[in-house]
Amino acid sequence: MSRFAEVLGRLAAxxxxxxGADASTSYTAQLLAEPARAAKKLGEEAVETVIAAAQGDKAGVASESADLIYHWLVxxxxxxxxxxxxxxxxxxxxxxxxxxxxxARKT
Structure with a gap:
């Protein structure tokens, strides 16, 4: 298994x-309790990833991709x-x- 797959599995777990965790102590619990907010954060991180990629910012793409994947999983x-x-x-x-x-999806 790749390192990425292992990290992804641990993060998903x-x-x-x-x-059901206490939302006052967990950002993840806050997002899980508000699916619309989680979706909004996913969109924000996607845009930030696109901007970093368009600018050719390799470190930015890696960092923003990590944020994007976390928010996608949430x-x-x-x-x-x-x-x-x-x-x-x-x-x-x-x-x-x-x-x-x-x-095929259009039909």
Missing amino acids: TIEARK ALAACGVSLDEVAAKLEAREGTSGLAEKA
């Missing part, structure tokens, strides 16, 4: 453990979507051209 958890559900969608697209996959 930590986020899951924060469900948004998934807040919406009740598992990583296995995301993996199933990715697996269903394997071996399909990106252009063909996008065209």
